[in-house]
Amino acid sequence: MGTLPNFSIIEVAVNRHMFQNFDYILEYEYISNDLIGTRVQVSFANSKEIGVIVKIKTNSDIAVTKLKKAKLLDTKALITTDVMHTINFGSAYYHYPLGQCLQVCLPKLLRTGSEAKISQIMALELVDPNFDSSLLKKDNQKALVETLKQGAVKVNELKDRGFSTYCKNALIKKGIVRLFDIKDTFNYSFDKNNIIKNKGPILNTEQQAAVNIINSQSGFNVFVLNGVTGSGKTEVYLNIIAHTLASNKRVLVLVPEISLAPQTFNRFYQRFKVPIVSMHSGLSDKERCDAFLEMYYDKAYILIGTRSALFTPIKNLGLIVIDEEHDGSFKQSDGFRYHARNLAIVRAKYNNAKIVLGSATPSLETINNYLTNKYSVIYLKHRAANATLPKVELVDLKTQILTDGLKTGIGNQLEDLIGQITAKGDQVVLFLNRRGYSKNIVCHNCGYIFTCKHCDSPLTVHKTQHKLICHICDYQQYIPTSCPKCHNKDLLENGFGTEQIEEFLKLRYPDLGIVRIDRDNIQNKNELEKALELVHNKKAHILIGTQMLAKGHDFADVTLVGIIDIDSNLYTDDYRGLETSLQLITQVAGRAGRSHKQGLVTIQSHETTHWLLNDFVNYNKNYETIAMQLLEQRREQCLPPFANIAYILANSTVRDYAFELLEQIEHFIIINYQSDDLFISPICSDKIEKRFNRLHLHIFIKTANKTLFHEILSKVCIFVSSQLKLKGDCRFALEVDPYNIY
Ligand code: ADP
Ligand code: ZN
Numbered sequence: 017m018g019t020l021p022n023f024s025i026i027e028v029a030v031n032r033h034m035f036q037n038f039d040y041i042l043e044y045e046y047i048s049n050d051l052i053g054t055r056v057q058v059s060f061a062n063s064k065e066i067g068v069i070v071k072i073k074t075n076s077d078i079a080v081t082k083l084k085k086a087k088l089l090d091t092k093a094l095i096t097t098d099v100m101h102t103i104n105f106g107s108a109y110y111h112y113p114l115g116q117c118l119q120v121c122l123p124k125l126l127r128t129g130s131e132a133k134i135s136q137i138m139a140l141e142l143v144d145p146n147f148d149s150s151l152l153k154k155d156n157q158k159a160l161v162e163t164l165k166q167g168a169v170k171v172n173e174l175k176d177r178g179f180s181t182y183c184k185n186a187l188i189k190k191g192i193v194r195l196f197d198i199k200d201t202f203n204y205s206f207d208k209n210n211i212i213k214n215k216g217p218i219l220n221t222e223q224q225a226a227v228n229i230i231n232s233q234s235g236f237n238v239f240v241l242n243g244v245t246g247s248g249k250t251e252v253y254l255n256i257i258a259h260t261l262a263s264n265k266r267v268l269v270l271v272p273e274i275s276l277a278p279q280t281f282n283r284f285y286q287r288f289k290v291p292i293v294s295m296h297s298g299l300s301d302k303e304r305c306d307a308f309l310e311m312y313y314d315k316a317y318i319l320i321g322t323r324s325a326l327f328t329p330i331k332n333l334g335l336i337v338i339d340e341e342h343d344g345s346f347k348q349s350d351g352f353r354y355h356a357r358n359l360a361i362v363r364a365k366y367n368n369a370k371i372v373l374g375s376a377t378p379s380l381e382t383i384n385n386y387l388t389n390k391y392s393v394i395y396l397k398h399r400a401a402n403a404t405l406p407k408v409e410l411v412d413l414k415t416q417i418l419t420d421g422l423k424t425g426i427g428n429q430l431e432d433l434i435g436q437i438t439a440k441g442d443q444v445v446l447f448l449n450r451r452g453y454s455k456n457i458v459c460h461n462c463g464y465i466f467t468c469k470h471c472d473s474p475l476t477v478h479k480t481q482h483k484l485i486c487h488i489c490d491y492q493q494y495i496p497t498s499c500p501k502c503h504n505k506d507l508l509e510n511g512f513g514t515e516q517i518e519e520f521l522k523l524r525y526p527d528l529g530i531v532r533i534d535r536d537n538i539q540n541k542n543e544l545e546k547a548l549e550l551v552h553n554k555k556a557h558i559l560i561g562t563q564m565l566a567k568g569h570d571f572a573d574v575t576l577v578g579i580i581d582i583d584s585n586l587y588t589d590d591y592r593g594l595e596t597s598l599q600l601i602t603q604v605a606g607r608a609g610r611s612h613k614q615g616l617v618t619i620q621s622h623e624t625t626h627w628l629l630n631d632f633v634n635y636n637k638n639y640e641t642i643a644m645q646l647l648e649q650r651r652e653q654c655l656p657p658f659a660n661i662a663y664i665l666a667n668s669t670v671r672d673y674a675f676e677l678l679e680q681i682e683h684f685i686i687i688n689y690q691s692d693d694l695f696i697s698p699i700c701s702d703k704i705e706k707r708f709n710r711l712h713l714h715i716f717i718k719t720a721n722k723t724l725f726h727e728i729l730s731k732v733c734i735f736v737s738s739q740l741k742l743k744g745d746c747r748f749a750l751e752v753d754p755y756n757i758y
Contacts, residue, residue: 022047026086027071029115030060031127035733037114038067039076040086047072053093053100055122056086057129066129068095068118090132094312095121096329102363103327111729111750112352120352121327125305134309136197140184141168143194152192156183164193166213171195172303176281176294178545208262213289216251217401223248226394227255230372236365240341240386241374242640243396245606246403246570249374252396253337254287256372261290261317265334265369269320270356272343273297274564279548284320295321295328298541323348323356326363333367336360341373341382342599347755355753376606377599377639380647381657387644399610406577406608406615408633412624424512424520425580430618431524437576438528438557442613445571446560447604448514448580451534452476455511457484457495461504466496472706477509478536479519489708514560517580521558533561566603572611577604579619586626589703590757591655594628595646601632602639654718656753660725663754664715664732668746671711675699677736677746678715684735685717689728694719702758710747714758 024047027037040058044051054069066089076083095103099121107114119127126132142164149161160179163169169177174184187193219227230239230252243249257267271280273296284292293316295307310316312329319328323346338346338357346356357373364371373382373391386393399405416427425448426434434444456474457466466475468486475484475493483492498505518532531547538544544564550556551571559565559574585597601619609615621629631637631645651658664681666674678699685696695718702712719725729750736748751758 025073025076025080025083026051026056026069027073028056028058028067028086029070029113029118030058030065030067031115031119032060033113033116033737035113035737037070039073039078039083041080041083042069042086042088044088051088051093053095053097054091055089055094055126055129055132057089058086059084066127067115069093070100070114070118089129094126094132094329095327096331098333098363098366099327099329101366102359105362106352106354106359108730109358109726110352110354110752111726111733112354117352117354120324120348120354123305123308124301126308130305132309132312134199134306134313134315137199137306137310137315138171138195139168139198140164140171140174140193140195143192147192154183154186156180157187160184160187161192168196168198170198170291172294172299172307173281173285173292175298175541177285178279178282178541180542208264211258211261211289212287214286216254216287219251219255220248220398220400222396222398223252223255223400226252226396227259229392229394230256230370231259233370235368235370237370238361238364238385238391239370239372240378240382240391240393241372241396242378242393243374243376244399244405244639245376245603246399246610247376247396248400249339249376249396250283251400253339253372253374254283256335256370257318257337258288260335260370261288263334265332266314266330267318267335267337268325268328268330268333268360269318269337269339270326270346270360271320271322271339273322273345274343274566279570281320284318288318290318291316292318292320295319295325297322326356326360333363333369335369336364336371338371338373339375341375342377342379344596344755347753349756350749353749353751353754355755358753377602378643380595380643380650383640383643384647384657387647401611403610403612404614406605406617408605408617408619410624410629410633411618411620413620413622414624416620421520421524424516425620426517426520426578427620430578430620433576433616433618434521434525434558434578438525440575441554441573442575443551443554443556443571443573444558444576444578445565445574445604445607446517446558446578446580447562447565448512448517448560449562449585449600450511450513450581451515451536451562452485452487452513453479453515453519454509455513456509458508458510459499459502459504460506460508462499462502464499464501470706470709472704476513479515480536488704514562517560521560525558528558529556530558530560531556533559533565535562535564538564563600565607566600569607570610571607573613574607575609575613575615577608577615577617579604579617582619582621582629583623586621586623586628588757591650591653592755592757595643598628598632598639598642598646654720659718659720660722660752661716661718661754662725662729663751663758664717665712665749665751665758666714666746667707667710667712668744669710670744670746671713673743673746674711674713677740677742677748678713680740681732681736682715685728685732688731689724691719691721691724693721694724694728710745712758716758 026042029037103117107117149158152158293307293310314331385391411429421431454477468491471488473488485492514534605617631642666677668674697716
């Protein structure tokens with residue numbers, strides 16, 4: 017077939033769960049491979065769909081006359097070549113349809129066909145640049161005026177930096193500041209010799225050495241910045257970012273979901289003069305789309321974002337930083353179940369860019385990768401600014417007196433310490449990874465346990481909301497006064513959560529400020545900022561929190577950290593259980609003594625003989641030496657990173673549908689693949705079989721043979737999509753390198 021210059025066959029990936037793309041005809045003047053990654057509108061199964069061009073072809077298996085026409089939506093690809101490469105890799109590795117992976121790259125508005133145009137970029141400026149902020153009463157308004165004295169600030173940036181809409185509007189109303197559109201007027205070019213707004217501290221020897229090593233290398237390199245908590249990793253990032261910007265390259269910083277605190281963003285905004293964009297779950301669809309386009313049109317040079325920001329088009333990408341690389345939030349747990357750190361490495365490699373994985377508690381995979389010299393490791397062994405690492409002690413709960421405190425988790429030794437520390441004017445952090453008031457509620461007469469209607473899970477008591485809440489599906493009901501089965505009124509609550517500890521402490525220390533930081537109490541960045549503010553200006557003396565509190569925060573006067581209950585983390589059937597417990601206690605412990613004061617960490621446990629706890633308090637061991645023991649156990653048990661594992665998941669409201677599907681898949685694997693190095697589990701129920709009214713079953717597969725592993729998974733996908741019909745509402749998914757144990 018002769019191709020006319022303005023006519024071609026294109027292969028389009030559409031948003032359907034199918035391992036196949038579709039051919040269309042494109043009429044356009046300039047047809048070339050540059051169009052790969054461009055959005056098109058196509059008709060598919062009688063509806064109009066937005067798809068992405070993935071190939072330009074000269075022929076098709078289908079007669080050209082039968083091919084439908086596609087309508088081009090952009091003249092340039094929104095999915096840039098490097099992102100397309102990363103997604104192609106991800107689609108093959110995680111066995112997820114390309115068309116659906118590509119959807120993850122685009123913000124919702126672009127996914128649904130909006131024009132790729134920046135409408136406006138609103139910024140705030142002072143009406144009178146010399147306005148005297150001391151005329152204002154409110155501290156946050158004063159602070160905003162002072163910030164604006166350094167120049168106009170984008171409205172999004174204000175939000176990132178913790179200035180509320182309320183604060184902004186109040187100043188607009190007073191006529192002190194005004195909004196204007198900087199889309200056309202803002203000068204995006206910058207002097208690469210003059211990118212620093214505010215200088216940082218002078219680096220210490222270790223930091224400087226790290227910066228030198230990273231800056232001296234060019235091209236693709238994976239560096240692991242293994243630095244203890246408070247060692248000044250962020251300072252290292254800021255310095256290598258400056259170096260990258262000075263060579264006219266752009267930077268991507270990925271941060272965990274949890275570190276969305278304004279202080280994270282502030283350090284970047286305050287350091288650099290160059291425009292910065294942020295991308296995270298707190299944005300509206302419009303803001304997210306604008307952020308994407310600002311990067312696409314090269315109007316900003318640093319992008320800071322959570323997991324999915326990885327797929328944003330960035331011109332001339334020179335450096336990727338993954339902060340807290342071990343964090344579970346880099347793994348997507350539904351749909352396209354990718355790991356952002358792993359795909360970031362793929363993207364960096366394609367761009368011949370550097371990538372830095374920073375953490376005080378690197379994942380076992382990453383440790384293994386530097387032990388085998390795949391990555392280079394750089395250590396920061398000391399805390400910056402002369403702070404010392406905290407002392408750690410173990411308290412055996414069995415030896416504690418049965419006080420009211422102990423009933424809510426606080427043993428007498430910890431209770432005494434809290435009193436002593438707060439009397440000195442220092443602050444205390446208490447950590448418990450369980451929100452709510454009580455763990456569950458039981459009828460004292462017939463033993464009935466209140467469970468969720470939709471899940472196999474007991475309901476948690478939440479006193480402030482007067483509710484029982486399911487921590488899986490969020491089902492809620494009012495706290496009952498009697499048992500629905502036997503009508504007895506004696507209901508017994510078991511186990512304590514953060515809310516109960518807060519109540520106890522408020523009674524015990526009525527004069528102290530007590531703040532609880534968990535998902536019930538803190539629902540957005542502003543609330544978090546307010547709570548942290550109370551800590552910083554010392555209106556709060558005790559902080560109780562879940563893992564929201566575990567990392568990223570820097571409190572100078574916290575000298576005591578109490579880990580209330582670690583036991584439930586030590587005995588789980590999750591093979592990552594000990595790794596995550598170790599990371600958690602190390603990170604939480606890292607909140608203590610971050611400035612010149614010596615910190616103390618108290619870990620309460622009934623299991624004080626557990627080897628992990630004993631190693632943790634042993635001064636001759638550190639995170640890495642313990643992690644290496646865990647790695648050895650993984651090797652012995654043939655678990656990741658020494659084997660490949662995956663789940664084949666099925667769920668349905670009708671259990672049999674899911675079971676039958678897995679039965680056919682199991683059979684398919686067994687007859688086609690036999691190997692001593694292949695473990696296939698029988699069909700199992702998930703740990704919590706019923707979730708959201710659906711019954712969940714799975715098959716677990718494990719092999720050290722990577723080729724075999726991917727071969728099986730890809731054939732299973734083809735088998736399911738081409739030869740099986742999912743019955744009723746049955747759903748099927750694969751999870752490669754799972755983070756959750758089902
Ligand atoms: P990490 O990310 O490793 O936990 P940070 O970068 O947040 O550590 O640094 C911890 C604290 O030490 C911060 O308050 C930071 O401002 C301070 N800091 C970092 N480097 C230096 C330095 N070279 N001199 C003085 N203070 C420093
Ligand atoms: Zn539920």
